[in-house]
Amino acid sequence: MSDQSYLGWPFFDAEHATLVQTLDEWAKAHLPQLTAHEHEDLDGTCRRLVTALGEAGFTRYAVPAGAGGVYEKLNVRSLCLIRETLARHNALADFAFAMQGLGSGPISLFGTEQQQQDYLADVAEGSKISAFALSEPNAGSDVAAMECRAEAEGDGFILNGTKTWISNAGIADFYTVFARTDPTLEGAKGISCFIVPADTPGFEVSERIDLVAPHPLGTLQFTDCYLPAKQLVGEQGRGFAIAMATLDVFRSTVAAAALGMARCALDATLDHIGQRDIFGGKLVDLPLVQAKVGDMALAIDSSALLVYRAAWTKDCVAERVTREAAMAKLAATESAQQVIDSAVQLHGGKGVTKGNIVESLYRDIRALRIYEGASEVQQTIIARQAIDQHKG
Known part of the structure; x- marks a missing residue:
């Protein structure tokens, strides 16, 4: 079972822990069937995922309360927790949810009341898909x-x-x-x-x-x-400002999705090394394997701290979190790539066998280091803010 002790961190309120537990149970019960044909029917699977997430009430977190959402304004901690949890179960489910938020984000943040009523209510219900x-x-x-x-x-x-x-x-x-x-x-x-x-x-x-x-x-x-x-x-x-403000909200959620994939990779690895026989014992007993697992666990917790610092700061402290979100996305996506690579390595031949979970994760994680601002863009953002702050 994935470590959920982080839900006790001071970044979260009681409803956040309840959200994760509710979504985790829903994902276990519904995602295997919903995603069973994702490779043969990609578009249909995405539509079914959005509909199901809407019927279950989770897409309501992607819009503000005035248009049928849960919170008065977008709650980034909830968005991150949903993306992390879905990504831990299935990357396409995470994608389906994420785009409901990102695609409608400009309307949530800057749209007129009429625009919000015309579009966001349907996004919240999962009856319209956004881009x-x-x-x-x-x-x-x-x-x-x-x-x-x-x-x-x-x-x-x-x-x-x-x-x-x-x-x-x-x-x-x-x-x-x-x-x-x-x-x-x-x-x-x-x-x-x-x-x-x-x-x-x-x-x-x-x-x-x-x-x-x-x-x-x-x-x-x-x-x-x-x-x-x-x-x-x-x-x-004002389109550029609208785009950047939207990314300021959703960039942290990309980091959260990477975090969920990394957690999935670690869980699969711990299962594998505990069962794999080698040299008269189990793979988990080897010091080199334990060192790699230690690095994986460290990378995950380090990323989680940055992800939820950014989300908490956006929800509770500052209107803009460009620096914090950039740090979270850079650290979490790069670290997740390394965690998943280590998982593949520790799985040996199974790790590169099509259909194995870590093989799928190896393909799933790569794009996250590019979209919504490549890692090099995040490095530039962080550096410029550090330089400007020092000058100031």
Whole structure:
């Protein structure tokens, strides 16, 4: 059984521990059946996961109370705990939940009351799937290089351009899309955020992208898509700030998902080494194996401290946690990669056998070091904040 002693840390309230226990029991009872055909029917599995998470009430944590959520504003500790728990059970289930929050995040944080009622209530129920469209072929980590344009026309905007590496491409009911509305401004200025329903004329998913750990991912094409002014999220020209504020909330949850995968890898390893016969004893008896397990456990607890410091700080102390979230994501994703690699090594041949849990985790973890800001981006964020703080 996974270590849950961390739930007694001062970062959490009683309802957080109850949430984890409730979700853990639900995941054990439902996820095996829900994900049984994830490789043969990826899109269908994701839709079923969102529906099931909605029916069970867990997607309510992805939106604020005004639109059917649990808390008045997004509770990052709950989001992290849900992602950690789901990722420990199944990576695709974690993905399905995460995108409900990230895709609708700009609306939760900056949307009008009408926008929240129109979209977030369905997200909370699991009846609509959301997506977050920021990256472009030439604008991934460098958001300032964005080329997608939304030109004012009449009482709305005409959207043209391409987005790629977009999760939930092809299954989302709506997309929060970032586009440049003022081409005269350079860099991150002049970018705005829009809600684009999937049935908008001129919108299409032009490509699906297959990954080492498959989930719905693709390229979006916008050709003369007309968007009424009511589809603008927040103030025109404030899109970059909206995107960064959204990532400020959800970047810590990526770290939490990595933490859940690392916990799963350690659990599987402890089971394996306790049963594996070698040299007249068990694998667990070897000092070198114990040293590796010690490193794995240390990495997990170190990551957990950073993850839940960031989440607690966001919930209870500061409006922005760019530095804390960057540290959590960098440490947790990099450490999880090492923990899972050690798990594969200790499993020997079984560790690279298709279908083994640690083999699946080895593929699942890799993308987390890239999306929502690659590790190198997090290093840069941390360094710049440290330098600025020292100057100040």
